[in-house]
Amino acid sequence: MELDLKSFLTQYGDALKDKVINKYNPLFDPNSRDTWDNDTSLRLSNLKRQPFPGQANVILALAKGFYVKGKRGLILNGEMGTGKTICAIIVAHLMPKANYRVLIMCPGHLVQKWIREIESTIPRCRTINLNGKVRHEVA
Numbered sequence: 069m070e071l072d073l074k075s076f077l078t079q080y081g082d083a084l085k086d087k088v089i090n091k092y093n094p095l096f097d098p099n100s101r102d103t104w105d106n107d108t109s110l111r112l113s114n115l116k117r118q119p120f121p122g123q124a125n126v127i128l129a130l131a132k133g134f135y136v137k138g139k140r141g142l143i144l145n146g147e148m149g150t151g152k153t154i155c156a157i158i159v160a161h162l163m164p165k166a167n168y169r170v171l172i173m174c175p176g177h178l179v180q181k182w183i184r185e186i187e188s189t190i191p192r193c194r195t196i197n198l199n200g201k202v203r204h205e206v207a
Contacts, residue, residue, distance in 0.1 A: 096129035131162040
């Protein structure tokens with residue numbers, strides 16, 4: 069019997085989640101938030117565009133892994149249309165520095181999409197397209 073991902077997760081998702089939580093120590097638990105989680109959640113409210121609740125949990129988990137737990141690499145995985153781009157943009161925005169630079173490496177046909185997503189999400193950002201002569205500044 070062959071199952072697609074959605075059917076698999078519907079059928080086995082709870083058991084899989086329980087197994088992972090019991091075996092590994094999660095970096096972030098949306099059901100028991102600490103001060104950092106709450107403070108960072110408030111920072112999300114300053115964005116031009118708000119992530120969905122599930123995306124916000126992913127964002128907090130990744131940001132906590134990078135900026136609190138000092139992890140050097142984490143994986144953001146999801147199907148098309150789940151919001152991986154906005155999640156990655158906001159995680160970078162939560163970097164605990166006043167001024168920061170982020171380099172996005174993506175296929176050429178996605179450059180303008182990334183620029184649009186960044187400008188429509190992050191207040192007072194500046195984007196530069198290194199593939200061309202287009203330069204964007206947003207107030």
